[in-house]
Amino acid sequence: MFTLPVVTLVGILLLYPIAQTVYHSFTVWDGITSHWVGTATYSQLFAKPEFVQVLENNALLVLSIPVAIAFPLGVAFLIQSKLRGWRFFRSVFFLPTAVSWVVIAYVGIRFFADDGILQHLLNGVGLGFWHPNMLSNERSALIAVMITFVWSMFGTNLIIFLAGMATVDQELYDAARVDGAGSFTVLTKITIPLLRRFIQFAFIVTLIAAFTALFSLIFVMTSGGPGYGTTTLEFFIYEQAFQTGDFGLASTAGVILFLAVAAVGLMQLRFFKGED
Amino acid sequence: MVELRAEPEGRGWRHYGSRAVVYALLALITVVMLYPFYYMGINSVRSLDQYYAGHGFSLASWRNLFHTLPIGRQLLNSTIITLSAIAIILAVSTTGGYAFAVLRYRASRLVFVAIVAAMMVPIQSIIAPEFVNLAHWGFINHRYGAILVYAALGAPFATFLMTVYFQRIPVDVVEAALIDGLGYGRIFFRIMLPLAVPAMATIAVLQFIFVWDDLLVGLLFLQNPDVRPITVGLATIPSQHLLDIPLLMAGSLISALPAVIVYLLFQRYLMSGLTMGISK
Numbered sequence: 118m119f120t121l122p123v124v125t126l127v128g129i130l131l132l133y134p135i136a137q138t139v140y141h142s143f144t145v146w147d148g149i150t151s152h153w154v155g156t157a158t159y160s161q162l163f164a165k166p167e168f169v170q171v172l173e174n175n176a177l178l179v180l181s182i183p184v185a186i187a188f189p190l191g192v193a194f195l196i197q198s199k200l201r202g203w204r205f206f207r208s209v210f211f212l213p214t215a216v217s218w219v220v221i222a223y224v225g226i227r228f229f230a231d232d233g234i235l236q237h238l239l240n241g242v243g244l245g246f247w248h249p250n251m252l253s254n255e256r257s258a259l260i261a262v263m264i265t266f267v268w269s270m271f272g273t274n275l276i277i278f279l280a281g282m283a284t285v286d287q288e289l290y291d292a293a294r295v296d297g298a299g300s301f302t303v304l305t306k307i308t309i310p311l312l313r314r315f316i317q318f319a320f321i322v323t324l325i326a327a328f329t330a331l332f333s334l335i336f337v338m339t340s341g342g343p344g345y346g347t348t349t350l351e352f353f354i355y356e357q358a359f360q361t362g363d364f365g366l367a368s369t370a371g372v373i374l375f376l377a378v379a380a381v382g383l384m385q386l387r388f389f390k391g392e393d
Numbered sequence: 394m395v396e397l398r399a400e401p402e403g404r405g406w407r408h409y410g411s412r413a414v415v416y417a418l419l420a421l422i423t424v425v426m427l428y429p430f431y432y433m434g435i436n437s438v439r440s441l442d443q444y445y446a447g448h449g450f451s452l453a454s455w456r457n458l459f460h461t462l463p464i465g466r467q468l469l470n471s472t473i474i475t476l477s478a479i480a481i482i483l484a485v486s487t488t489g490g491y492a493f494a495v496l497r498y499r500a501s502r503l504v505f506v507a508i509v510a511a512m513m514v515p516i517q518s519i520i521a522p523e524f525v526n527l528a529h530w531g532f533i534n535h536r537y538g539a540i541l542v543y544a545a546l547g548a549p550f551a552t553f554l555m556t557v558y559f560q561r562i563p564v565d566v567v568e569a570a571l572i573d574g575l576g577y578g579r580i581f582f583r584i585m586l587p588l589a590v591p592a593m594a595t596i597a598v599l600q601f602i603f604v605w606d607d608l609l610v611g612l613l614f615l616q617n618p619d620v621r622p623i624t625v626g627l628a629t630i631p632s633q634h635l636l637d638i639p640l641l642m643a644g645s646l647i648s649a650l651p652a653v654i655v656y657l658l659f660q661r662y663l664m665s666g667l668t669m670g671i672s673k
Contacts, residue, residue, distance in 0.1 A: 130545035215656035
């Protein structure tokens with residue numbers, strides 16, 4: 118009886134629709150009438166050049182994850198928890214997490230635009246002849262999205278690594294120092310191996326964010342363009358359903374996204390169990 | 394003696410030198426993280442002409458903003474939607490978590506797994522059927538439609554968290570209460586809920602930021618500007634205003650502010666929620 122509310126809510130609004138998505142992924146569906154086609158919908162989807170580009174964009178997003186992990190890992194190593202004022206820095210670095218992607222995107226446009234902050238910085242250091250104008254080119258627009266993403270994930274991953282650092286026995290560090298190990302040796306030989314679990318966790322959190330949390334950023338900053346340059350899988354689904362009106366194809370792509378996220382989720386489950 | 398060998402450089406220039414480098418680096422990152430807020434602030438208090446000139450201050454853009462978007466109304470919508478969704482999430486996750494952790498009926502394990510599995514359903518994957526269903530039920534353009542969707546999205550993780558939290562409470566506590574003649578309902582309200590306040594705070598802060606900042610659900614399920622939350626209003630500002638940077642910055646600032654304040658006041662809970670997944 119106590120579980121009735123949560124079962125009803127999740128059942129009707131999450132589990133039933135995902136079943137519908139799976140069913141309709143095999144149909145032609147405009148939102149009103151649908152008819153069964155079978156697996157042809159999948160081969161149709163993968164035959165679309167724009168969909169191949171969408172998958173490529175998602176693959177490129179994955180490339181930003183090591184960067185999104187390396188920066189905060191290095192900084193967490195520097196801060197640890199003994200540097201005076203570390204709480205202040207932690208609060209400041211985590212602040213973007215509280216801010217909507219919509220807001221970040223509006224500032225992002227001002228940063229990357231041809232007359233924007235980045236160009237002013239370039240002018241300032243004597244590189245004014247170079248106009249990257251990043252949002253006007255397919256690849257560089259995707260890089261702009263990735264940079265914004267890395268910027269915003271910094272705090273989240275920092276918190277994860279600081280929590281990890283706190284679990285490392287301080288005496289290990291002291292012992293290493295006594296043995297004459299330099300900071301870099303300590304980082305690669307002690308900290309990173311001991312933080313493996315936290316690095317995996319950060320990887321999964323960042324990957325899921327890259328695949329499912331960037332809709333608003335892309336919607337406002339690039340609308341998926343230029344061309345399909347910044348259309349990722351999640352944005353493609355929205356676009357197919359609500360701009361093209363092809364609910365069937367949106368469902369087919371929806372299944373692919375769901376499978377990707379579920380695979381990552383199972384990975385997470387497996388490595389938690391592996392720890393016990 | 395040992396300390397001397399441990400740090401051969403002692404407190405010499407190398408020690409303070411490297412510390413200065415670390416602080417310089419942290420200061421640089423601070424600038425990179427805070428610059429957007431400075432940029433929004435400084436440009437929101439300029440008129441469009443002053444923005445192009447790069448100097449001067451006026452409140453023209455703020456006045457403009459209130460004529461462009463129904464700011465007050467949309468802030469109110471955001472507040473109603475966010476707080477209602479949080480209330481529902483807390484209600485269903487505490488009761489559900491209590492049942493999964495303490496009552497454990499037949500097949501409850503299976504139901505629990507189904508709820509946890511729902512965590513892996515991204516909203517984008519189900520957006521087409523969800524829209525069709527809500528339209529069919531007449532829930533589009535009503536705040537309660539979006540509230541229910543947000544509640545469903547937040548419920549699986551919250552329920553998982555509450556279940557784990559309640560499992561940590563010793564069985565003796567419940568058994569002692571049963572012997573004292575308390576029913577399961579009273580045990581829940583009198584003993585479990587008060588113990589669960591920190592976990593509930595974590596869920597509330599996480600969800601406040603998620604729902605307040607979200608775009609997709611409000612964009613699709615609330616298409617009438619009068620029922621839209623502020624984040625959606627800002628993202629769908631009519632295109633003739635998109636070149637009015639000071640106006641956009643004023644709008645960005647006001648829509649970001651509530652979530653930032655919640656973050657600054659309750660960041661402790663947010664951070665513990667983030668690491669709760671890994672620390673044992």
